[in-house]
Amino acid sequence: MAAGSAIQIPSRLPLLLTHEGVLLPGSTMRTSVDSPRNMQLVRSRLLKGTSLRSTIIGVIPNTSDPTSDCDDLPSLHRIGTAALAVQVVGSNWPKPHYTLLVTGLCRFQILQLLKEKPYPVAEVEQLDRLEQFTNQHKSEEELGELSEQFYKYAVQLVEMLDMSVPAVAKLRRLLDNLPREALPDILTSIIRTSNQEKLQILDAVRLEERFKMTIPLLVRQIEGLKLLQKTRKPKQDDDKRVVAIRPNRRINHIPSTTEDEEEEEDHDDVVMLEKKIRTSSMSEQALKVCLKEIKRLKKMPQSMPEYALTRNYLELMVELPWNKSTKDRLEIRAARILLDNDHYAMEKLKKRVLEYLAVRQLKNNLKGPILCFVGPPGVGKTSVGRSIAKTLGREFHRIALGGVCDQSDIRGHRRTYVGSMPGRIINGLKTVGVNNPVFLLDEVDKLGKSLQGDPAAALLEVLDPEQNHSFTDHYLNVAFDLSQVLFIATANTTATIPPALLDRMEIIQVPGYTQEEKIEIAHRHLIPKQLEQHGLTPQQIQIPQVTTLDIITRYTREAGVRSLDRKLGAICRAVAVKVAEGQHKETKPDRAEVGEGEDCKEHVTEDTKTESISDTADLALPPEMPILIDFHALKDILGPPMYEMEVSERLSQPGVAIGLAWTPLGGEIMFVEASRMDGEGQLTLTGQLGDVMKESAHLAISWLRSNAKRYQLTNASGSFDLLDNTDIHLHFPAGAVTKDGPSAGVTIVTCLASLFSGRLVCSDVAMTGEITLRGLVLPVGGIKDKVLAAHRAGLKRIIIPQRNEKDLEEIAVNVRQDLTFVLASCLDEVLNAAFDGGFAVKPRVERLNSKL
Numbered sequence: 001m002a003a004g005s006a007i008q009i010p011s012r013l014p015l016l017l018t019h020e021g022v023l024l025p026g027s028t029m030r031t032s033v034d035s036p037r038n039m040q041l042v043r044s045r046l047l048k049g050t051s052l053r054s055t056i057i058g059v060i061p062n063t064s065d066p067t068s069d070c071d072d073l074p075s076l077h078r079i080g081t082a083a084l085a086v087q088v089v090g091s092n093w094p095k096p097h098y099t100l101l102v103t104g105l106c107r108f109q110i111l112q113l114l115k116e117k118p119y120p121v122a123e124v125e126q127l128d129r130l131e132q133f134t135n136q137h138k139s140e141e142e143l144g145e146l147s148e149q150f151y152k153y154a155v156q157l158v159e160m161l162d163m164s165v166p167a168v169a170k171l172r173r174l175l176d177n178l179p180r181e182a183l184p185d186i187l188t189s190i191i192r193t194s195n196q197e198k199l200q201i202l203d204a205v206r207l208e209e210r211f212k213m214t215i216p217l218l219v220r221q222i223e224g225l226k227l228l229q230k231t232r233k234p235k236q237d238d239d240k241r242v243v244a245i246r247p248n249r250r251i252n253h254i255p256s257t258t259e260d261e262e263e264e265e266d267h268d269d270v271v272m273l274e275k276k277i278r279t280s281s282m283s284e285q286a287l288k289v290c291l292k293e294i295k296r297l298k299k300m301p302q303s304m305p306e307y308a309l310t311r312n313y314l315e316l317m318v319e320l321p322w323n324k325s326t327k328d329r330l331e332i333r334a335a336r337i338l339l340d341n342d343h344y345a346m347e348k349l350k351k352r353v354l355e356y357l358a359v360r361q362l363k364n365n366l367k368g369p370i371l372c373f374v375g376p377p378g379v380g381k382t383s384v385g386r387s388i389a390k391t392l393g394r395e396f397h398r399i400a401l402g403g404v405c406d407q408s409d410i411r412g413h414r415r416t417y418v419g420s421m422p423g424r425i426i427n428g429l430k431t432v433g434v435n436n437p438v439f440l441l442d443e444v445d446k447l448g449k450s451l452q453g454d455p456a457a458a459l460l461e462v463l464d465p466e467q468n469h470s471f472t473d474h475y476l477n478v479a480f481d482l483s484q485v486l487f488i489a490t491a492n493t494t495a496t497i498p499p500a501l502l503d504r505m506e507i508i509q510v511p512g513y514t515q516e517e518k519i520e521i522a523h524r525h526l527i528p529k530q531l532e533q534h535g536l537t538p539q540q541i542q543i544p545q546v547t548t549l550d551i552i553t554r555y556t557r558e559a560g561v562r563s564l565d566r567k568l569g570a571i572c573r574a575v576a577v578k579v580a581e582g583q584h585k586e587t588k589p590d591r592a593e594v595g596e597g598e599d600c601k602e603h604v605t606e607d608t609k610t611e612s613i614s615d616t617a618d619l620a621l622p623p624e625m626p627i628l629i630d631f632h633a634l635k636d637i638l639g640p641p642m643y644e645m646e647v648s649e650r651l652s653q654p655g656v657a658i659g660l661a662w663t664p665l666g667g668e669i670m671f672v673e674a675s676r677m678d679g680e681g682q683l684t685l686t687g688q689l690g691d692v693m694k695e696s697a698h699l700a701i702s703w704l705r706s707n708a709k710r711y712q713l714t715n716a717s718g719s720f721d722l723l724d725n726t727d728i729h730l731h732f733p734a735g736a737v738t739k740d741g742p743s744a745g746v747t748i749v750t751c752l753a754s755l756f757s758g759r760l761v762c763s764d765v766a767m768t769g770e771i772t773l774r775g776l777v778l779p780v781g782g783i784k785d786k787v788l789a790a791h792r793a794g795l796k797r798i799i800i801p802q803r804n805e806k807d808l809e810e811i812a813v814n815v816r817q818d819l820t821f822v823l824a825s826c827l828d829e830v831l832n833a834a835f836d837g838g839f840a841v842k843p844r845v846e847r848l849n850s851k852l
């Protein structure tokens with residue numbers, strides 16, 4: 001078609017009656033079609049038509065098609081928009097309907113309705129000129145000033161939006177390229193307008209009139225946008241985006257007052273935060289970072305996830321105790337008294353702690369080794385740490401490291417991660433609020449390792465006095481001075497502490513307690529504490545020492561006092577019930593006596609009522625105070641004893657011996673059992689043994705085989721070749737626990753010697769020691785814990801390697817007095833001590849036959 005020539009729409013148009021939305025020329029609308037007439041139109045005209053003409057329909061706004069075919073056609077709006085059906089989508093759900101996409105071409109006026117069924121068709125007159133968009137100049141001349149004014153507003157509106165958004169940039173291009181006469185219709189459909197306003201624009205057939213009507217709409221839109229930008233200044237970018245993407249929804253949105261207030265509040269908060277940052281005593285480097293961040297925060301829209309992140313970060317920075325510390329009040333004499341008052345026994349530990357504190361007092365400098373308390377659970381490691389903080393007048397914070405296998409647990413996550421947070425050290429400092437607390441690093445031996453890095457390496461930096469004055473948490477990303485923090489570590493064993501970490505620490509062994517110590521601890525500390533926790537007084541409950549001893553020997557088997565404490569707690573709970581019941585019964589008669597007034601009478605009747613329902617079986621008199629906890633009461637409360645003295649029972653046949661083992665939970669006694677059967681000389685070992693233990697078993701057998709004649713050891717058929725036609729099975733009970741270490745050597749030898757000689761090992765002997773192939777006994781570790789375990793189990797004689805004699809000094813005198821120690825340097829001595837009446841050695845005849 002030649003440029004400038006007008007395009008004509010057909011003079012007869014099928015009519016689509018729409019109820020919602022007004023289609024204006026130049027814009028596109030999606031409309032749902034479900035009424036019978038409209039459906040017919042789509043089916044027979046749009047879906048069956050083949051020419052372009054057949055896709056042109058007349059859209060009449062503001063009329064809904066009647067729901068049934070036979071209903072009369074309603075009165076139709078006079079002016080409509082000729083439209084091109086661009087897309088038809090059909091669906092059966094929830095009921096049959098089509099969705100039409102139509103693009104408006106030009107206005108038309110209905111001249112005459114030609115038919116109503118199956119869909120209305122009308123003779124129409126085209127009202128707008130429809131031209132190819134090439135000759136703008138002509139239209140500009142015609143429209144003059146009004147058009148200029150309109151154009152100005154349109155440009156102003158578009159410029160208020162963010163040009164970097166593609167949709168806005170496209171709109172801007174449209175403004176420049178479309179003929180101006182098309183703009184009022186297009187802009188009206190884009191900006192926020194009501195259907196009524198759109199209808200008015202549709203009815204404005206004259207172009208001049210249309211311009212006049214659209215200008216106020218544009219102005220209103222611009223004003224709304226201005227207001228929005230003013231109230232949401234910091235979040236400008238964001239809003240522009242929202243407005244640009246959904247122009248007809250948001251542009252006219254005027255923020256409500258409550259939202260206004262909230263924003264102001266937030267703004268105030270940020271100002272406050274800035275003030276706090278400036279007045280806080282953080283390091284220069286930190287201050288610089290914080291000021292930079294707050295500058296960013298001010299510009300950031302609140303809805304951005306980073307806003308909350310940055311804010312949290314700044315709040316943490318303000319809260320951290322950069323320069324806040326407690327004043328040390330250290331006086332060694334007071335410290336000694338306090339430590340003694342809080343803890344019974346553990347003399348060596350207390351002595352070392354006092355030395356440590358004394359050095360602190362003399363030399364006002366915290367550089368020095370980190371103390372690490374190593375010992376079984378429940379021996380008071382944590383509570384000594386707490387006492388140290390108390391003596392120094394410092395805050396105390398415990399950091400549990402058990403199972404930590406990610407270094408960011410110590411050093412924090414970088415802030416780029418979602419959910420990032422500072423590490424435990426910085427978190428701890430925030431919690432205590434001072435920069436010189438006592439940090440107890442609990443269970444350093446249970447640090448794990450994983451793909452996320454080695455937490456032990458991170459701890460090295462924390463504990464190294466040369467480095468920790470500028471410890472940099474990944475989250476903070478600025479250095480924090482940890483040099484004033486007093487670190488104390490605890491562990492159950494040094495074996496699993498990474499060597500580099502171990503190197504930074506001074507190990508103080510905290511061994512388990514003897515029975516006597518436990519009784520003292522129970523009566524001096526644990527029982528009073530439990531009574532207080534349960535609201536009881538010594539007048540109400542009495543636990544004699546024999547009962548405590550019973551609890552210790554029959555209900556617990558531990559190096560520390562934790563389960564003893566728990567059992568005492570259980571007793572107190574049971575007694576509390578009795579006492580409360582007793583009080584209940586005692587108070588009732590009192591109330592009845594006093595109860596003369598109305599109120600009291602009511603109470604009494606209520607009380608008697610409840611009792612008559614619930615209390616028939618419980619008519620026993622209130623227990624007499626104090627309630628005495630004897631063995632029967634114990635059995636009642638704690639159930640039957642868990643550990644019986646079973647030692648002598650188990651040693652009633654040959655092939656059993658008692659060894660002593662060391663575990664991170666303290667010392668333990670261990671029964672080693674052996675049996676022999678017909679076979680081919682095989683050795684079977686059971687009970688989850690490590691390699692070293694298996695080697696010890698082989699060593700023991702080899703030594704016994706080579707010395708069988710000397711000791712008159714024979715197999716079942718009387719041969720000195722012990723493995724001839726014989727299999728041996730060695731078992732170490734408690735098969736679920738992995739056991740390893742060389743110290744069972746002597747026990748295996750004794751057990752096998754008993755098996756092959758048919759003699760019983762003394763039932764009160766326990767032993768420990770490594771053996772060599774030549775029959776020497778080598779020293780082993782953990783003697784103190786092992787001796788305590790043997791003592792706990794009621795054994796009387798302990799065979800230890802000669803070279804472990806020095807370790808006996810550490811053992812309390814009363815324990816030593818109860819026990820007899822046999823110091824053995826070779827297996828002969830072990831066997832002699834282990835069997836009643838010694839283990840006879842056949843004299844070596846060859847020695848007499850000297851050839852000299």
Ligand code: ADP
Pocket residue numbers: 342343344345346376377378379380381382383384490521525526560561562565
């Ligand atoms: P650990 O840290 O060694 O596992 P805890 O310090 O938690 O053990 O001690 C457990 C409980 O035993 C605490 O209530 C503690 O007060 C008490 N306790 C341990 N040893 C003693 C002691 N020597 N004197 C007084 N109470 C003790």
